[in-house]
Amino acid sequence: MQPASLNGSYIFGTFAHILHCITMLTHIIKNAAGQGLKSLYPDTIIEIESIGINQTKPEFVGDYTVVLFPFVKLLRQKPDFLGDQLGEYLVANNTMFTAYQVISGFLNLTVSDSFFTDLLQKEFNNSNYGTSNLSHQKVMIEYSSPNTNKPLHFGHLRNNFLGFAVSNILKATGNNVIKANLVNDRGIHICKSMIAWQRYANGATPMSTGLKGDKFVGDYYVKFNDVYKQEVLDLMNSGMDKTHAEKEAPIMKDAQQLLRLWEAGNTATFDLWKTMNGWVYEGFDITYKRLGIDFDKMYYESETYLLGKAIVEKGLEKGILFKQEDNSVWIDLTAEGLDEKLLLRGDGTSVYMTQDLGTAVLKYNDYQLDRSVYVIADEQNYHMQVLKVILQKLGEPCADGIFHLSYGMVELPTGRMKSREGTVVDADDMVDEMITMAQEQTEQAGKTEGFTEEELNELYNTIGLGALKFYLLRVDPKKKMIFDPKESIDLHGFTATFIQYAHARICSILRKENMTIFPETKQFKELVITQKLSKAEKSIMVALEQYPTIIESAAIELNPANICNYAFQLSQLFNTFYDQHSIAKAENEEKKQLRLMMIVMIAQTLRHAMNLMGIRLPEKM
RNA sequence: GGACCGGUAGCUCAGUUGGAUAGAGCAUCAGCCUUCUAAGCUGAGGGUCAUUGGUUCGAAUCCAAUCCGGUUCACCA
Numbered sequence: 001m002q003p004a005s006l007n008g009s010y011i012f013g014t015f016a017h018i019l020h021c022i023t024m025l026t027h028i029i030k031n032a033a034g035q036g037l038k039s040l041y042p043d044t045i046i047e048i049e050s051i052g053i054n055q056t057k058p059e060f061v062g063d064y065t066v067v068l069f070p071f072v073k074l075l076r077q078k079p080d081f082l083g084d085q086l087g088e089y090l091v092a093n094n095t096m097f098t099a100y101q102v103i104s105g106f107l108n109l110t111v112s113d114s115f116f117t118d119l120l121q122k123e124f125n126n127s128n129y130g131t132s133n134l135s136h137q138k139v140m141i142e143y144s145s146p147n148t149n150k151p152l153h154f155g156h157l158r159n160n161f162l163g164f165a166v167s168n169i170l171k172a173t174g175n176n177v178i179k180a181n182l183v184n185d186r187g188i189h190i191c192k193s194m195i196a197w198q199r200y201a202n203g204a205t206p207m208s209t210g211l212k213g214d215k216f217v218g219d220y221y222v223k224f225n226d227v228y229k230q231e232v233l234d235l236m237n238s239g240m241d242k243t244h245a246e247k248e249a250p251i252m253k254d255a256q257q258l259l260r261l262w263e264a265g266n267t268a269t270f271d272l273w274k275t276m277n278g279w280v281y282e283g284f285d286i287t288y289k290r291l292g293i294d295f296d297k298m299y300y301e302s303e304t305y306l307l308g309k310a311i312v313e314k315g316l317e318k319g320i321l322f323k324q325e326d327n328s329v330w331i332d333l334t335a336e337g338l339d340e341k342l343l344l345r346g347d348g349t350s351v352y353m354t355q356d357l358g359t360a361v362l363k364y365n366d367y368q369l370d371r372s373v374y375v376i377a378d379e380q381n382y383h384m385q386v387l388k389v390i391l392q393k394l395g396e397p398c399a400d401g402i403f404h405l406s407y408g409m410v411e412l413p414t415g416r417m418k419s420r421e422g423t424v425v426d427a428d429d430m431v432d433e434m435i436t437m438a439q440e441q442t443e444q445a446g447k448t449e450g451f452t453e454e455e456l457n458e459l460y461n462t463i464g465l466g467a468l469k470f471y472l473l474r475v476d477p478k479k480k481m482i483f484d485p486k487e488s489i490d491l492h493g494f495t496a497t498f499i500q501y502a503h504a505r506i507c508s509i510l511r512k513e514n515m516t517i518f519p520e521t522k523q524f525k526e527l528v529i530t531q532k533l534s535k536a537e538k539s540i541m542v543a544l545e546q547y548p549t550i551i552e553s554a555a556i557e558l559n560p561a562n563i564c565n566y567a568f569q570l571s572q573l574f575n576t577f578y579d580q581h582s583i584a585k586a587e588n589e590e591k592k593q594l595r596l597m598m599i600v601m602i603a604q605t606l607r608h609a610m611n612l613m614g615i616r617l618p619e620k621m
Numbered sequence: 622g623g624a625c626c627g628g629u630a631g632c633u634c635a636g637u638u639g640g641a642u643a644g645a646g647c648a649u650c651a652g653c654c655u656u657c658u659a660a661g662c663u664g665a666g667g668g669u670c671a672u673u674g675g676u677u678c679g680a681a682u683c684c685a686a687u688c689c690g691g692u693u694c695a696c697c698a
Contacts, residue, residue, distance in 0.1 A: 050638090052638080052640070054640070054641090056641095057642090059641090059642085065641085069640075070640095079678090105640085105641080105679095184698075188698080301698095337624065338694085339624095347696090349696085351696065351697085377692095378625085378691090378692065378693095380693090381625060381626075381692070381693070382624075382692085383693085385625085406625095408626085408691090409692085441660070447658080447660080474634080475633085478627085479626090479627070479634085480627080480691075480692090491660065492646085492661095494633085494645065494646040497660060498660070500660085502661090504658070505658055506657095512657065513657090556637095557637080565634095565636095569645085575661055576662070578657080578658095578662085582656080584657045585657075621658085
């Protein structure tokens with residue numbers, strides 16, 4: 001039995017793989033090499049898929065490399081002989097290859113400049129360059145999914161940025177994406193902040209205190225825990241043992257009573273709950289807006305928590321589930337290498353899993369989903385695996401489309417963030433800090449001239465938020481990350497700032513040439529290119545050609561880090577190119593036009609890539 | 622104990638159908654602004670790819686075992 005996460009990516013991966021290869025230059029080369037070998041050795045069957053194509057290492061001449069070793073045995077030829085034979089054939093029969101070189105079993109092919117300049121002339125000003133029709137699935141991405149008892153913290157940011165970026169990436173590859181947020185708006189944790197507010201607030205509100213709504217409510221959640229801790233201590237001092245004291249603490253009993261009242265539909269409780277959640281939502285809205293995060297569909301647990309019971313009943317009828325003596329309902333997953341799992345308590349009330357079963361079916365029925373992606377931290381790997389397996393056993397059609405996009409927790413150097421210990425890095429504070437840093441560095445670099453105050457604020461925002469998003473997205477999602485707030489986040493090197501800067505430099509050149517960032521295409525399309533591409537120019541074109549493939553791989557793996565890496569590399573190539581060649585004062589008019597076209601395409605590709613992650617690129621900085 | 626995830630330079634990380642001398646960034650050191658934005662570029666140093674064995678022309682990558690770290694296995698959500 002494959003774990004849920006592997007299973008999901010497998011289904012999607014195989015389908016994608018077929019279309020995947022048709023577009024890329026490497027696949028064209030693969031086919032050409034296959035054809036070549038076929039006509040050189042008509043009696044031997046060679047599987048095209050077995051031909052390995054790599055990008056040629058920079059220390060050698062060439063752009064792409066055919067690995068010859070696999071055919072040595074098959075064709076009974078020495079690798080170097082084979083390389084010469086195939087290289088000669090390809091250059092003679094295919095205008096796209098202009099030269100070859102065989103070095104110790106590797107056939108390095110030089111792809112013609114015209115292949116790349118054709119691509120350049122076709123796509124340089126296409127703001128959709130990179131998008132594809134990889135698949136046409138209807139996909140829901142559930143992400144964010146906050147609790148309404150406290151503000152968002154740094155860990156949530158990773159979730160939000162991931163969900164948002166992955167949604168964009170899947171859209172860019174042809175899918176119909178629904179961004180969903182399942183708000184955890186009910187339960188004992190909400191009642192905790194409610195009871196604390198009732199006891200200690202004296203009617204205070206966010207308005208009366210000037211606090212942001214989510215912070216205001218979060219403070220009462222903290223207050224609950226402080227009081228609770230003290231009450232437990234008091235009880236223990238009066239001789240009660242710890243477990244008992246934790247159950248008997250008055251404030252906890254009050255919170256539980258509130259939960260019962262809420263479930264019974266008590267009006268006063270319901271009103272308070274609505275009011276306090278309303279405050280939290282006002283706060284969340286501000287934060288989401290700042291982050292540039294949005295959703296197409298909101299689900300509320302208060303509306304879904306009773307779902308799932310019907311599914312359990314059906315499972316009982318089918319005999320897939322069983323009842324214990326106390327009337328509780330279970331499923332036996334030991335055959336799948338998992339455990340027995342409770343689905344209904346003896347008193348008929350549901351547990352977390354029950355409601356997740358119901359919600360999975362609800363989502364599926366709402367949208368007829370092909371896939372349902374859950375962006376949830378890796379501490380819930382087991383839960384998500386069980387969820388999928390149960391739905392599969394129950395024969396629910398939504399089951400196979402479920403995919404857990406599991407990500408590692410963001411930890412502090414001291415360990416996990418714990419709200420009860422006050423070690424949580426608040427999301428809003430973090431954003432503020434980043435923006436302040438952006439301001440300091442901009443002022444320090446003396447780059448504030450020529451901006452209005454409003455423009456400067458927007459610029460700091462773009463740089464600060466960009467750095468934050470990039471920092472959290474550049475790492476493989478499944479890896480946990482350690483974040484040291486004291487060292488904060490650098491704005492140099494492998495950062496959004498680096499990419500933003502490259503973009504701003506390009507825009508600056510275009511401005512000086514009196515060109516907009518979306519120049520007229522005519523003058524360029526008519527350009528006849530006769531001169532050889534320099535090494536720096538060629539590497540940029542090779543990289544640009546790869547962009548659609550990069551998005552596809554990010555879509556298949558659900559991994560925005562691929563795009564971060566790509567955008568950074570492209571920026572690096574641009575900076576090197578910029579240092580070596582003048583654009584405005586190019587050697588001649590042809591080169592100037594060519595380079596202008598190239599930087600337009602670089603800028604356009606960088607914008608597209610960063611836009612997928614919700615990162616904006618300034619025209620000036 | 623079972624299951625799952627991770628271990629690559631001092632630090633943070635790339636390295637995906639097995640391919641050439643394992644790459645970036647930060648930090649350190651040495652150069653480069655009269656010239657399209659130096660938030661940049663060029664170069665140097667820095668590695669037992671956790672360990673051991675296996676598979677083969679070839680292993681950071683695949684397999685097995687071991688070590689270390691994490692998460693999880695609730696009538697919590």
